[in-house]
Amino acid sequence: MKILVVDDDPLFLELAASLLNSLGYNRLHFAKSADDALSQIEQAATPFDCFLLDIQMPGMDGIELCACIRDIETYRHTPIVMLTAMTEKHYVDGAFQAGASDYITKPIERIEVKARMRNVEALLAERSHTGLVSQQLKNAEIDFGKSVRFEDPVLLHDAAWVLPFSSLENYVLRLGNMRLFNTVAYGFHIENAHEIHARASGLEFIDMLTDVSRAIRDALSAFPSFLSYAGYGDFCALVPKLAHFDRSFAQLQINDALQLTADMSGEQSWPVPKVKLGAAQSCKLLSFKDPTDMLYGAIKKARRGGEREFEGFTRWQMGVSDENR
Structure with a gap:
């Protein structure tokens, strides 16, 4: 190295x-x-x-x-x-x-x-694999949908505003629960992400995630925030706790933007992404729990209203206890 x-x-x-x-x-x-x-x-x-x-x-x-x-x-x-x-x-x-x-x-x-x-x-190692897959997708111009695994927190190379999920985890670990007390996490779940992944090529799936990240970024533009993609069609964002954030309006704004993007791009072989925004997840001031539980809890809250649970998604399902809901 x-x-x-x-x-x-x-x-x-x-x-x-x-x-x-x-x-x-x-x-x-x-x-x-x-x-x-x-x-x-x-x-x-x-x-x-x-x-x-x-x-x-x-x-x-x-x-x-x-x-x-x-x-x-x-x-x-x-x-x-x-x-x-x-x-x-x-x-x-x-x-x-x-x-x-x-x-x-x-x-x-x-x-x-x-x-x-x-x-x-x-x-x-992870980024070497992601870069190789991305290059294969661009060079071959064929359906590599199976090469981009649905569960992977893939890097969005054309979305500089999206942190790698490992960096977001490191950020909350560095601050700890005490200094995260004035911060809340929101989860954004693409309800039909699994269907899109099955019908789109790998490059198209990454392009879809980039479009979703852009819509989320625009909805959060009034607040200082961190945004990351966690895999399984889930994004997580950190925003100040005291920010006046209208969750219903933000969800509507995100989905309207995605519908507009689809209308402008013409026909495509997969449905328009449908994003559900979960309730805020915060840290308890004197908690001894892992600070990353806040991220997992936010994603669980966003997924709770989704169409279905995905097999193997034990990290989010087990990462946060019911008392933090």
Whole structure:
């Protein structure tokens, strides 16, 4: 794995090098500023597989650098892990809004870095598979519907506003229940997603998900929010708890937009997506439950009014107890 570590502190770069080497990561490159990092990215003969970024640096900070890296097509979905002493919520929000995949606070510990780097390896494997499938779909121009599995939280390459679901999980884990108290999650369930998946090609299914994500984004445009696709035709969004959000109107707005998109695109072999928006799911202030339960609970609430349950969907069914409904 080719890794670029960016930090203006030479002592931390030495520490990071020693720690990563001890974990078996030897293809390390280092930059002392955002400008240095961007220069190395531009001149690299082979792309980097992962970035570890500090936030507070002279000139361009790490959050701005993260956004710049995401603007480069090659690195649209490359893992970016923030390594920083900044623990305040607005820094965490800013990092994930800029496209960060994960967030580690200093001082760093070997056990945590090891676990996070294993997550990075899993992301690389997942995104390599997704990228291969997408390329096959584009090149072959035949029905690859079975190649895009219905249960997968696929990456929507043409929807930069959609976070990978693993990044959304990392975001809520980093904040914890206390700092999520003023945030609520909403689930968006495509009731006929299974039918569409069966009738559309893989590329068409991804295009449909992109259209749905765009309609959801527009419905949430008045609020700061995070949106992610979780697989099984389900999206999840985080919005401020105090936001005046008319759920019925938002659902109507989303479905009207999807009907308009279908009318403009002409005939297609699958039905217009039907989206159901669930009730808000929040965290209890002093709860010791896994913060990601909020995401799973929101999706369960959206799916509860759907046409049917899908076999094998035990993660959402079992992830949250009835007391959180």
